Amino acid sequence: EAQVTQNPRYLITVTGKKLTVTCSQNMNHEYMSWYRQDPGLGLRQIYYSMNVEVTDKGDVPEGYKVSRKEKRNFPLILESPSPNQTSLYFCASIGRYEQFFGPGTRLTVL
Amino acid sequence: SQKIEQNSEALNIQEGKTATLTCNYTNYSPAYLQWYRQDPGRGPVFLLLIRENEKEKRKERLKVTFDTTLKQSLFHITASQPADSATYLCGGNYGQNFVFGPGTRLSVLP
Numbered sequence A: 001e002a003q004v005t006q007n008p009r010y011l012i013t014v015t016g017k018k019l020t021v022t023c024s025q026n027m028n029h030e031y032m033s034w035y036r037q038d039p040g041l042g043l044r045q046i047y048y049s050m051n052v053e054v055t056d057k058g059d060v061p062e063g064y065k066v067s068r069k070e071k072r073n074f075p076l077i078l079e080s081p082s083p084n085q086t087s088l089y090f091c092a093s094i095g096r097y098e099q100f101f102g103p104g105t106r107l108t109v110l
Numbered sequence B: 001s002q003k004i005e006q007n008s009e010a011l012n013i014q015e016g017k018t019a020t021l022t023c024n025y026t027n028y029s030p031a032y033l034q035w036y037r038q039d040p041g042r043g044p045v046f047l048l049l050i051r052e053n054e055k056e057k058r059k060e061r062l063k064v065t066f067d068t069t070l071k072q073s074l075f076h077i078t079a080s081q082p083a084d085s086a087t088y089l090c091g092g093n094y095g096q097n098f099v100f101g102p103g104t105r106l107s108v109l110p
Helices: none
Strands: A004-007 A010-013 A019-025 A031-038 A042-051 A054-057 A076-078 A087-094 A099-101 A105-109 B010-014 B019-025 B032-038 B045-051 B056-059 B062-067 B072-077 B086-094 B097-100 B104-109
Touching (some): A004 A087, A099 B045, B019 B032, B019 B104
Parallel strands (some): A010 A105
Antiparallel strands (some): A019 A076, B086 B097
16 A cells, blocks of 8 residues: 555654654655645645655755655654744655655644 | 645535635746645645646546636535535645645535
């Protein structure tokens, strides 16, 4: 079954404590992306990756890092989380035209 | 920067009627527009794609149009059912970037 998995699904943390949200896909897609979703703002692209070792900034990259060492994995790293990064995060794996979204990670930064 | 607007935050319609959702973009036309359905607590699910040079696409009870003169896409659900109640997202592709609107929450009343 085509799938995008994210972990953890829920996370409450404190300001400044580094965290990583993992994302994995089983569709052999080259293109993957991270979004955050906030009320009234919709999905905003944080970072994307066109292939292994190729990443680029989206519209809201500040405060985030990514890496793409393997095709199937695309982790999102928050080196020093702040309360304004409290949001719902989605990873997407992009086929020819369709995006396959993960189930989401709800992050709260206190 | 590119912006996509969905001018109705919420739309209520009666079962059996046609729901029409609007998506407008600013500045440049995206290469293609995608429509997604999102249920509470879930990731968006792809519904339809329409390219810049296409006027209309259909899939079962769904129809999407693309008018580059008006800078607008319309998404129609005919013979709507309560099961169609969800948030619908419009997203545009600009090269490697995707820009989404904030979504329209559709409620189909029995």
